[in-house]
Amino acid sequence: MSNALIFLAFALAIFPPRVHSSHSDWLRRFTPGSRDDSSWLWSWAWAADGTVSVVDRSPPITFPARPASFGAELNDPLLGYVIPLSSFTAPCPYGPDNSTSRRHRFEPDPVFGCPELCISGGNEPEPTDTWIALVQRGGCPFVEKARQAQKLGAKAVVVGGDRDNPDALLNMFSEKDASDVTIAATYIKYWDYVQLSAMIAVSNTTHSGLKTLSLLISTEYSAWEWYSPIITFIIILLLPSLLTFITLLIHRIRAARAAQRDRAPESIVHSLPWRVWTGTGWEKHKPSCASAEGASAAASQDLERGLDTPNASTSHDVALPAWVEQQMECAICLEMFGKGDRVRVLPCYHLFHIDEIDEWLINKKKLCPICKADVTQPQRSPAGHHATEHVPQTEPGASTSSRSPSTVAEPTERTPLLQRPERTSDELQSAS
Incomplete structure (x- = not known):
C-alpha cells in the first residue's frame, strides 16, 4: 500500500x-x-x-x-x-x-x-x-x-x-x-x-x-468527477493484490478445515485409558474427568505409598498378545519408560507418553504414529493387529500327510524370512 x-x-x-x-x-x-x-x-x-x-x-x-x-x-x-x-x-x-x-x-x-x-x-x-x-x-x-x-x-x-x-x-x-x-x-x-x-x-x-x-x-x-481518476487508478493498482489475498485466504481456510478433520477431538483423546509404569509392572488407570495435573499427583501419591506390586498388569476383557505388555519404549521420543511415567494406551494397544501422544493426536494427526490406526474408530481385536502363528492340534494317530493347506500357519510379521519348508511323509520315506 x-x-x-x-x-x-x-x-x-x-x-x-x-x-x-x-x-x-x-x-x-x-x-x-x-x-x-x-x-x-x-x-x-x-x-x-x-x-x-x-x-x-x-x-x-x-x-x-x-x-x-x-x-x-x-x-x-x-x-x-x-x-x-x-x-x-x-x-x-x-x-x-x-x-x-x-x-x-x-x-x-x-x-x-x-x-x-x-x-x-x-x-x-x-x-x-x-x-x-x-x-x-x-x-x-x-x-x-x-x-x-x-x-x-x-x-x-x-x-x-x-x-x-x-x-x-x-x-x-x-x-x-x-x-x-x-x-x-x-x-x-x-x-x-x-x-x-x-x-x-x-x-x-x-x-x-x-x-x-x-x-x-x-x-x-461533483466531487467524484475530481477524485475518480485517483480512485480508479488505486483500484486498478490494488485489484490484483486484493484478488491474490482473497485466493490465499480461501486456501488457508480450506487447509485449516482439512487439518481440523485430520485431528482427534480432545474428548476422545482424554477418554482413552492410560497406565503408570511402577518399575516392575503396569498400573492401569481408567479415564476420568480429572485434569492431567490431578492424575499426575494421584500417580505420585500411589508410588509413595508403595503400590509397586510386582507384575501389576492391566486387565482386559480379551486376551492380549505378549507384545502388548512388552512395550518399554515410546516411539515418539524414543525414550524408555521410566518409573512413574504416565503412558497412554491407544485402541491399537500401542503405548506412548501421555503428554506427547495427546499433543500429536489433538494438534497433528488422529492416527497412531506406528500403525496409522484411527483412534476415533472402534477398537479392533488385538489378534487382528498382530496375528500369531496358530497350528491346530491333530488327533492322535493322524498322518502328517493329511494336513490340508488351510491348516498351515500363514506368514506374519514375526515369521522368519529364511526358514526350511516342512517335508511331507512321502519325502521322508523316499529319504529313508
Missing part, C-alpha cells in the same frame, strides 16, 4: 492537474490505445452531469448532456443563441491557384463542424453576440469541432450523437494537447439532437437573419 501511494504521489508530481480539461488527461497518457471519441471506461470514471435546455419554450425543454474533458469549465450556466454551423458555413475553397490550402486529413463538413469552414451567404452571427454552435458527431475528432466553432466566434459548441449509437451519452476528450480550446463543449444524444435541429428549423426566432433558439447550458460537477 505504501508503494502505491509513493507511485501515485510521483505521478501527481509529474502530471499535476491544472484545469478542468486536465483532470483526467494526465492519467490518459498512460493509455496509448485511447480514442478521441471516448470509451466506456472514461465515460464511467470521468462522467459529469449537465443539461441543455430550450428556455424560449413553455415549459422549457431539457436534454441531458455531458460536458467535455477539454475546453472551458462552466461554473455558471451559459445562455446564448444556438445556431447550426451548416446554416451559414461551407467548406473553404482550396487548390493550386488559391491561397487557402487544406491542413487537415479529414474532409470539411458543415454538418459535422469539421474544418476548414468558411462563411457562406450574407448572414452570419455577430462577433460580439453570445451564440452556441450546433454540430453532429462524426467526420473528425471532438476537439477539432470545438476549434472550428471557436474560430467562427462561438462561445460554446453542442455536439449531437449519431444514428449508430443513438442512446450513448459520451464524455468527449482529446488524447492530444487541447489547451488552445477556450470555449465550452457538451454532448447530447442523437434523438435529442434531431429534435433540437427540427425545432430550430421551424422556429420563428431569428438572430442575424438565422433561425435560432435560446439555449441554456449548465453543468454540475
